[in-house]
Amino acid sequence: MSEPVPITINVNGRKRSAMVEPRLLLVHFLRESLNLTGTHVGCDTSQCGACTVLLDGSSAKSCTVFAVQADGSEVQTIEGLADGDELHPLQDGFWEEHGLQCGYCTPGMIMSAVNLLEENPAPSEAEIREGISGNLCRCTGYQHIVNAIQHAAERMAQS
Amino acid sequence: MTIADGPALPKLIGERVKRREDPRLIQGQATYVDDIKLPGMLHLAFKRSDIAHGVIRSIDTSAAAAMEGVELVITGAELAEHLGPMPIGTPFPAPDHFSVATDKVRYVGEPVAVVVAEDRYIARDAADAIEVEYDELPAVVDPEAAMEADSATLHEGFERNIAVESYWGGTGVNPETAQPEDDSAVDAAFAEADVVVSQRMLNQRLAPNAMEPRGVVAQYEPGREYLTVWSATQNPHILRTLVAAMMGLGEHQVRAVAPEVGGGFGCKINIYGEEYVAAALSRLVKAPVKWIEDRTEAFLTTTHGRDLLGYIDLAAKSDGTITGLKARIIADIGAYEVLLTAMIPTLTGLMMNGVYRLPVVRHELTEVFTNKTPTDAYRGAGRPEGLYFLERAVDMVARELDMDPAEIRRKNFVPADEFPFATQSGLVYDSGNYEPCLDKALEVADWQGLLAERDAARAEGRIVGVGLSFYVEVCGLGPSAVVPTGGWEHSGVTVERGGKVTATTGASPHGQGNETTFAQMLADHFSIPLEDITILHGDTGVVKQGIGTFGSRSQAVGGAALISAAGKAGDKMKQFAAALMTDQEVSPEDLVFEDGRIQVEGAPEVSKTFAEVADYAYVPVPLPPGMEPGVSEEAFFEPENNTYPFGCHISMVEVDRDTGETKLLKLIAVDDCGNVINPLIVDGQVHGGLAQGIGQAMFEEVVYDEDGQPVTASFMDYVMPRAADLPVFELDRTVTPTPINPLGAKGVGEAGTIGSTPCVVNAAVDALAPFGVTHIEMPLRPERMWRLINEGGQS
Numbered sequence: 001m002s003e004p005v006p007i008t009i010n011v012n013g014r015k016r017s018a019m020v021e022p023r024l025l026l027v028h029f030l031r032e033s034l035n036l037t038g039t040h041v042g043c044d045t046s047q048c049g050a051c052t053v054l055l056d057g058s059s060a061k062s063c064t065v066f067a068v069q070a071d072g073s074e075v076q077t078i079e080g081l082a083d084g085d086e087l088h089p090l091q092d093g094f095w096e097e098h099g100l101q102c103g104y105c106t107p108g109m110i111m112s113a114v115n116l117l118e119e120n121p122a123p124s125e126a127e128i129r130e131g132i133s134g135n136l137c138r139c140t141g142y143q144h145i146v147n148a149i150q151h152a153a154e155r156m157a158q159s
Numbered sequence: 160m161t162i163a164d165g166p167a168l169p170k171l172i173g174e175r176v177k178r179r180e181d182p183r184l185i186q187g188q189a190t191y192v193d194d195i196k197l198p199g200m201l202h203l204a205f206k207r208s209d210i211a212h213g214v215i216r217s218i219d220t221s222a223a224a225a226m227e228g229v230e231l232v233i234t235g236a237e238l239a240e241h242l243g244p245m246p247i248g249t250p251f252p253a254p255d256h257f258s259v260a261t262d263k264v265r266y267v268g269e270p271v272a273v274v275v276a277e278d279r280y281i282a283r284d285a286a287d288a289i290e291v292e293y294d295e296l297p298a299v300v301d302p303e304a305a306m307e308a309d310s311a312t313l314h315e316g317f318e319r320n321i322a323v324e325s326y327w328g329g330t331g332v333n334p335e336t337a338q339p340e341d342d343s344a345v346d347a348a349f350a351e352a353d354v355v356v357s358q359r360m361l362n363q364r365l366a367p368n369a370m371e372p373r374g375v376v377a378q379y380e381p382g383r384e385y386l387t388v389w390s391a392t393q394n395p396h397i398l399r400t401l402v403a404a405m406m407g408l409g410e411h412q413v414r415a416v417a418p419e420v421g422g423g424f425g426c427k428i429n430i431y432g433e434e435y436v437a438a439a440l441s442r443l444v445k446a447p448v449k450w451i452e453d454r455t456e457a458f459l460t461t462t463h464g465r466d467l468l469g470y471i472d473l474a475a476k477s478d479g480t481i482t483g484l485k486a487r488i489i490a491d492i493g494a495y496e497v498l499l500t501a502m503i504p505t506l507t508g509l510m511m512n513g514v515y516r517l518p519v520v521r522h523e524l525t526e527v528f529t530n531k532t533p534t535d536a537y538r539g540a541g542r543p544e545g546l547y548f549l550e551r552a553v554d555m556v557a558r559e560l561d562m563d564p565a566e567i568r569r570k571n572f573v574p575a576d577e578f579p580f581a582t583q584s585g586l587v588y589d590s591g592n593y594e595p596c597l598d599k600a601l602e603v604a605d606w607q608g609l610l611a612e613r614d615a616a617r618a619e620g621r622i623v624g625v626g627l628s629f630y631v632e633v634c635g636l637g638p639s640a641v642v643p644t645g646g647w648e649h650s651g652v653t654v655e656r657g658g659k660v661t662a663t664t665g666a667s668p669h670g671q672g673n674e675t676t677f678a679q680m681l682a683d684h685f686s687i688p689l690e691d692i693t694i695l696h697g698d699t700g701v702v703k704q705g706i707g708t709f710g711s712r713s714q715a716v717g718g719a720a721l722i723s724a725a726g727k728a729g730d731k732m733k734q735f736a737a738a739l740m741t742d743q744e745v746s747p748e749d750l751v752f753e754d755g756r757i758q759v760e761g762a763p764e765v766s767k768t769f770a771e772v773a774d775y776a777y778v779p780v781p782l783p784p785g786m787e788p789g790v791s792e793e794a795f796f797e798p799e800n801n802t803y804p805f806g807c808h809i810s811m812v813e814v815d816r817d818t819g820e821t822k823l824l825k826l827i828a829v830d831d832c833g834n835v836i837n838p839l840i841v842d843g844q845v846h847g848g849l850a851q852g853i854g855q856a857m858f859e860e861v862v863y864d865e866d867g868q869p870v871t872a873s874f875m876d877y878v879m880p881r882a883a884d885l886p887v888f889e890l891d892r893t894v895t896p897t898p899i900n901p902l903g904a905k906g907v908g909e910a911g912t913i914g915s916t917p918c919v920v921n922a923a924v925d926a927l928a929p930f931g932v933t934h935i936e937m938p939l940r941p942e943r944m945w946r947l948i949n950e951g952g953q954s
Contacts, residue, residue: 004578012223012945017557023280026279030195031193031282033555033756037187037190037191037193037194038186038187038188039187039207040191040370040371040421040781041193041372041451041453041874042370042371042372042452042454043874044453044454044455044456044873045456045873045874045875047873047875048370048874049456050370052546060602068729073405078185078186078187079185079186079187079188082186083870084198087185091185091186094181094185094234095178095181095185096177097576098178098839098840098842100179100181100184101186101422101670101671101672101843101847102369102370102371102419102420102421102422102670103180103183103184103189103419103421103670104185104191104205104369104371104421104422105183105368105370106183106185106583107187107422107895116314125887128882129882129885130882130883133881133882133883135855136370136874136879136881137370137882138368138369138370138422138424138847138850138851138879139370139670139847140843140847140850141846141847141848141849141850141852141880141885141888141931142846142881142885143846143883143885143887143888144843144846145882146882154860
């Protein structure tokens with residue numbers, strides 16, 4: 001173990017400072033230090049994407065980032081996605097289209113989709129499937145997830 | 160006279176109602192077991208065997224125990240003073256199995272010692288610092304070699320590593336000897352057959368891989384002598400029963416909670432050593448403890464599924480009439496029997512009758528110990544294996560006879576007028592109507608069009624195939640006589656003050672959406688808004704009794720219990736309502752629930768609101784003669800039989816000639832699960848099942864090397880189906896209600912995994928048939944397919 005080091009991360013628009021062990025994973029900083037337990041851990045090898053957050057605007061697997069590496073960065077988690085009581089169009093899309101069952105992969109899946117739609121606001125079905133291929137879901141067979149992302153893309157295009 | 164001014168309420172059963180679970184899940188507000196923090200909570204880490212088979216010579220825990228932040232290090236032998244061997248849920252003989260190995264290890268990942276520490280990082284560091292020396296023994300890896308006389312053995316008293324042997328067939332089994340009394344009918348059927356296909360097929364070992372790994376928090380309160388266990392489990396009531404027994408406590412001293420659970424798929428039915436260890440160590444260290452599995456631990460220690468080797472022979476006449484089936488099945492059950500291990504492969508033979516009239520069947524099953532992770536239920540649990548074997552064999556007969564795969568099935572279907580139908584294996588199919596389902600699938604898929612498309616593709620030099628399967632499965636488990644835990648389900652329905660309703664169900668969900676479907680049912684039953692209903696589950700402190708969610712039983716058994724309890728509560732509401740309307744001489748039998756009112760049927764002007772009747776029930780002045788205050792009723796539902804859903808799946812695949820990669824182009828699933836409460840949720844269940852069934856056919860396999868070392872212990876090595884691997888599924892339904900429960904619902908959770916696997920493999924064999932291929936082992940790996948294209952034959 002090494003000595004704790006100071007970090008400051010802007011999480012969901014709020015500056016959070018802490019002393020952390022250098023080996024502390026970002027996902028554990030979010031979950032254990034900040035009690036933001038919406039971000040989940042599904043594997044330890046960045047294969048499943050349950051831990052996906054936005055790190056300086058791009059999707060990142062927070063189980064494979066040390067908290068110290070995010071020092072000075074902006075992190076957005078599922079808890080920071082809705083605008084007050086108004087759901088983000090992707091959250092709404094997942095609800096409307098039954099894009100989730102057990103819900104465990106869902107926060108990471110939604111954060112990946114946020115990044116996808118920012119890069120490609122009108123993706124084809126194949127592009128959506130490719131775009132979420134870093135995220136595993138064991139419940140849905142992905143079809144309703146694809147529908148959910150299409151639903152959100154259409155709504156975002158209208159607004 | 161009171162008339163509510165609310166709008167008319169639409170009926171919700173059968174509607175695509177959005178899930179009530181979702182708002183918390185899409186906002187990161189749900190509480191899974193790893194989200195639970197208790198004051199003073201400590202963390203567990205397990206030291207696990209890194210060899211497959213060996214005797215523990217020594218365990219040095221000194222370095223671990225000396226680490227700062229470590230509260231306790233305890234070995235299996237020391238723990239055995241606090242925890243006896245683990246119970247199982249089947250009647251089969253089983254070797255002792257301790258939560259943590261005491262003297263011998265039998266699979267990679269088996270725990271040998273446990274650390275309790277201040278945080279999970281320190282706990283892992285300390286576990287790594289434990290040094291274990293073993294005297295290694297030869298690893299038993301191949302289940303057939305395991306049965307040879309010269310094989311090493313895992314357990315004393317289980318010679319040749321055989322755990323279970325069963326045999327039935329012909330004209331019956333002598334119960335004294337378990338040997339067939341007269342098997343000549345089977346031999347005669349095969350001797351007289353025009354065509355016999357014989358195939359060795361492996362239904363490979365799979366990892367269930369719920370996205371949430373297992374986890375447990377245990378808190379023993381010495382002052383109350385009371386234990387609370389939160390666990391990622393499918394069945395908290397079974398957890399309570401078994402943890403209480405292991406801890407020497409009564410069930411009144413244990414509360415088990417399944418909080419939000421991130422998928423189960425069968426692997427969270429078993430009650431695992433870690434759950435008992437957490438409970439015992441919480442009592443020992445006098446603090447709450449938490450253990451959360453990592454993914455590699457999940458691959459090594461969470462039960463695997465499948466792993467059945469089948470030697471299948473199917474006999475038929477030249478017109479395609481199937482005349483006999485012989486199945487010799489070897490189940491590689493891994494190192495131990497856990498909760499349902501030994502029972503799962505028995506379901507395979509039971510279901511191998513499929514949808515056909517099979518005149519004679521001979522079935523042999525041997526379950527074998529090997530130095531691998533124990534097996535137990537995995538989505539479908541025995542049925543995917545049996546239906547895979549059967550539907551592959553039927554396809555092979557069709558190919559031999561140059562028959563259309565749909566027509567050979569149609570020819571052998573159990574006719575609609577023969578239900579209830581008694582199978583050779585002793586089951587009674589409740590209801591069925593197979594031909595319309597087949598016809599609908601052929602129509603939705605445009606079967607003739609698909610064949611033409613295939614032929615056109617072949618003419619272009621592409622390697623394309625189409626496949627079909629027709630399955631029947633067993634759901635709604637089931638009568639208590641055949642379910643070791645008891646097969647009933649329980650529900651409670653309370654009408655609260657103000658006319659709101661709280662209901663409990665013992666069918667503890669983990670993604671199935673019971674909070675929505677059960678509320679739909681109550682909304683219709685009481686004719687009140689969905690928002691006025693809360694469904695509680697997953698907590699033995701709240702849900703008085705229950706069995707759990709497995710075997711597609713939530714709706715068929717749990718839903719039936721709910722409706723029964725709702726019926727009792729409704730009767731009492733009507734009695735109170737009638738008492739409020741004595742001046743109008745209303746009797747409870749005249750009353751119905753309608754749009755938030757309790758009214759005389761057809762006369763809404765003679766009514767009371769649901770809310771005012773509820774209020775009266777809790778301040779019953781005057782109390783109607785012979786009545787107790789309040790409305791809180793409960794019911795157990797014991798099904799008289801299982802249910803037998805069925806369906807037809809059709810697929811089209813293309814194989815890349817250069818790379819051997821198989822692409823699934825189409826999958827059409829027409830399933831019949833009886834009456835449907837929420838088609839959105841049913842579609843979701845089918846989609847998920849299809850992905851898992853396709854995953855087995857195309858991608859997934861747990862692999863061990865010759866030393867018993869797992870080589871697929873992470874998502875980097877074990878191939879899970881991803882979004883881009885799957886096509887858009889085309890779904891449709893036929894509806895054949897079951898007479899077994901008042902809902903007519905059969906269950907749908909496992910259907911997709913059962914039909915899709917043989918369907919996809921049948922399509923792949925069809926694709927490679929021009930190369931002389933008659934069978935392909937799963938998964939359809941590119942290398943395997945490339946070899947078949949280039950070398951022909953079988954894999």
